[in-house]
Amino acid sequence: MEVKAIWQGGRAFEAKGPSGYPMVMDATANYGGLGQAPTPTEMLLSSLAGCIGIDITMILKPHLEKIESIEITVDGTRREELPTAFTAATLIFDVKGDIDAKKVIRAIKLGEEKYCAVSASLKADISHRLILNGEEIEMQEA
Numbered sequence: 027m028e029v030k031a032i033w034q035g036g037r038a039f040e041a042k043g044p045s046g047y048p049m050v051m052d053a054t055a056n057y058g059g060l061g062q063a064p065t066p067t068e069m070l071l072s073s074l075a076g077c078i079g080i081d082i083t084m085i086l087k088p089h090l091e092k093i094e095s096i097e098i099t100v101d102g103t104r105r106e107e108l109p110t111a112f113t114a115a116t117l118i119f120d121v122k123g124d125i126d127a128k129k130v131i132r133a134i135k136l137g138e139e140k141y142c143a144v145s146a147s148l149k150a151d152i153s154h155r156l157i158l159n160g161e162e163i164e165m166q167e168a
Contacts (some may be wrong), residue, residue: 077145119154
């Protein structure tokens with residue numbers, strides 16, 4: 027896969043990959059950007075959420091009609107020293123619907139351990155939390 031990023035002036039870049047959709051990135055004002063687009067690190071965490079989200083919806087395909095909503099929050103922790111890489115990320119899955127917690131836990135674990143290319147590409151420690159219909163569920167083995 028090839029992605030090309032083209033400088034747009036200042037600190038902004040527009041990247042395009044095989045899908046052809048543009049992805050604009052900019053630095054925050056602290057780093058000389060205009061802050062008019064997500065930063066690359068925001069996009070990285072967004073990619074993590076999107077990747078595992080796609081995976082779990084594929085795994086849960088037979089049960090999707092029972093799911094009202096899925097929200098994935100990623101809380102990333104970065105090093106203090108340069109490069110300020112992510113050292114850890116917690117994914118919080120807030121799922122609403124009439125679905126068994128064990129099915130959701132299984133989908134999260136399969137997505138993380140087998141299918142999600144983004145999480146497999148990160149050096150960070152990744153953990154998960156599940157909130158099902160407003161109640162936190164232990165992430166024990168499904």
